[in-house]
Amino acid sequence: MSNLIITxxxxxxxxxxxxxxxxxxxxxxxxxxxxxxxxxxxxxxxxPDFVARQEESSQRNxxxxxxxxxxxxxSNPFPYDSGVSDQAYFSQTDILRELAAAGSCVxxxxxxxxxxxxxxxxxRVFITADPEARRRRIVAEYGLDEKGSADKIKKADxxxxxxxxxxxxxxxxxxxxxDLVINSDYTGIEGAADxxxxxxxxxxxxx
Amino acid sequence: MSNLIITxxxxxxxxxxxxxxxxxxxxxxxxxxxxxxxxxxxxxxxxPDFVARQEESSQRNxxxxxxxxxxxxxSNPFPYDSGVSDQAYFSQTDILRELAAAGSCVxxxxxxxxxxxxxxxxxRVFITADPEARRRRIVAEYGLDEKGSADKIKKADxxxxxxxxxxxxxxxxxxxxxDLVINSDYTGIEGAADxxxxxxxxxxxxx
Numbered sequence: 001m002s003n004l005i006i007t008x009x010x011x012x013x014x015x016x017x018x019x020x021x022x023x024x025x026x027x028x029x030x031x032x033x034x035x036x037x038x039x040x041x042x043x044x045x046x047x048p049d050f051v052a053r054q055e056e057s058s059q060r061n062x063x064x065x066x067x068x069x070x071x072x073x074x075s076n077p078f079p080y081d082s083g084v085s086d087q088a089y090f091s092q093t094d095i096l097r098e099l100a101a102a103g104s105c106v107x108x109x110x111x112x113x114x115x116x117x118x119x120x121x122x123x124r125v126f127i128t129a130d131p132e133a134r135r136r137r138i139v140a141e142y143g144l145d146e147k148g149s150a151d152k153i154k155k156a157d158x159x160x161x162x163x164x165x166x167x168x169x170x171x172x173x174x175x176x177x178x179d180l181v182i183n184s185d186y187t188g189i190e191g192a193a194d195x196x197x198x199x200x201x202x203x204x205x206x207x
Numbered sequence: 208m209s210n211l212i213i214t215x216x217x218x219x220x221x222x223x224x225x226x227x228x229x230x231x232x233x234x235x236x237x238x239x240x241x242x243x244x245x246x247x248x249x250x251x252x253x254x255p256d257f258v259a260r261q262e263e264s265s266q267r268n269x270x271x272x273x274x275x276x277x278x279x280x281x282s283n284p285f286p287y288d289s290g291v292s293d294q295a296y297f298s299q300t301d302i303l304r305e306l307a308a309a310g311s312c313v314x315x316x317x318x319x320x321x322x323x324x325x326x327x328x329x330x331r332v333f334i335t336a337d338p339e340a341r342r343r344r345i346v347a348e349y350g351l352d353e354k355g356s357a358d359k360i361k362k363a364d365x366x367x368x369x370x371x372x373x374x375x376x377x378x379x380x381x382x383x384x385x386d387l388v389i390n391s392d393y394t395g396i397e398g399a400a401d402x403x404x405x406x407x408x409x410x411x412x413x414x
Contacts, residue, residue, distance in 0.1 A: 181382055
């Protein structure tokens with residue numbers, strides 16, 4: 001019997017982490033976010049700092065994107081680029097598969113929606129929010145000023161998109177890559193968790 | 208007191224119309240889809256056939272897109288193009304505003320999410336579905352063959368995107384233009400309606 005896996009992709013400042021944590025609590029299953037960094041570091045022998053930076057500061061590699069882009073038909077980066085960043089990604093892939101095999105869970109970020117796409121009992125969620133609300137949340141949670149929060153949002157979005165594009169060949173935030181997209185400004189944190197539970201019920205994955 | 212307005216944008220073959228109709232039934236409020244065509248025809252003096260074709264066969268107007276595109280900062284098309292297609296759009300705008308003022312309702316398509324964006328009690332939903340499921344639905348509902356259904360999907364998506372771009376300056380299906388995006392393959396028709404009801408409750412618009 002396969003496990004219930006809920007992946008949450010999220011814009012920086014959208015409250016996606018809080019929604020995932022609340023959902024895991026409601027479902028009484030583990031929640032994985034930054035824990036994955038430590039596990040990946042242990043598995044790969046890379047430092048946790050280095051692993052942590054991958055998703056948040058990934059830059060598009062132009063030559064790489066030509067080698068694996070739409071012109072060649074290749075999307076698996078492995079044969080073309082086996083640098084240390086990729087080692088982190090592949091170790092992380094192993095970790096995610098082990099977690100999914102070990103039991104039901106909620107996973108935030110890290111291309112989990114893509115890596116675990118063959119899971120039978122999977123729900124892929126994307127959390128978005130209005131730019132103004134994201135700025136407010138970041139100012140409140142990270143102690144940044146207005147300007148700093150706007151810069152941080154821009155950089156984080158760009159990095160996440162580049163990371164997803166690099167390792168999956170897909171577009172981060174493309175409507176077709178998720179089962180459910182929720183604007184957390186509209187629903188609130190609790191409301192978003194309720195909507196996810198309703199989707200699981202609709203799919204017959206929850207009573 | 209403002210009325211509850213639920214707008215449903217949808218990919219062709221995603222079941223968006225059925226979801227909207229079921230939702231309206233559950234909420235016991237009117238459902239508007241093709242009815243708007245007749246109302247617009249009456250208001251504008253144009254033929255219902257002509258009005259109907261606007262959303263489904265809109266072509267991107269290249270000169271128009273330059274005049275109103277990101278390079279100029281203009282997004283209101285009125286001063287630049289007041290052809291008969293635009294008359295249909297503006298009559299339809301009036302109709303949608305009248306409907307929203309008259310009472311709570313569910314409206315499918317027709318840029319209603321954009322036109323009614325200032326409504327206080329608004330939920331903007333987008334319904335998507337996997338290409339294969341869309342083809343199956345179209346084959347079953349419209350009696351088209353495999354090839355015909357694939358062509359029809361391609362053409363309908365292109366037209367809807369062009370129509371939305373032309374009149375709103377926004378991208379159809381862009382994650383940021385909706386409060387909720389649902390993949391109807393994942394949830395089913397009934398499940399999608401339940402998720403929409405949960406979102407309305409989360410927002411405090413429904414008990």
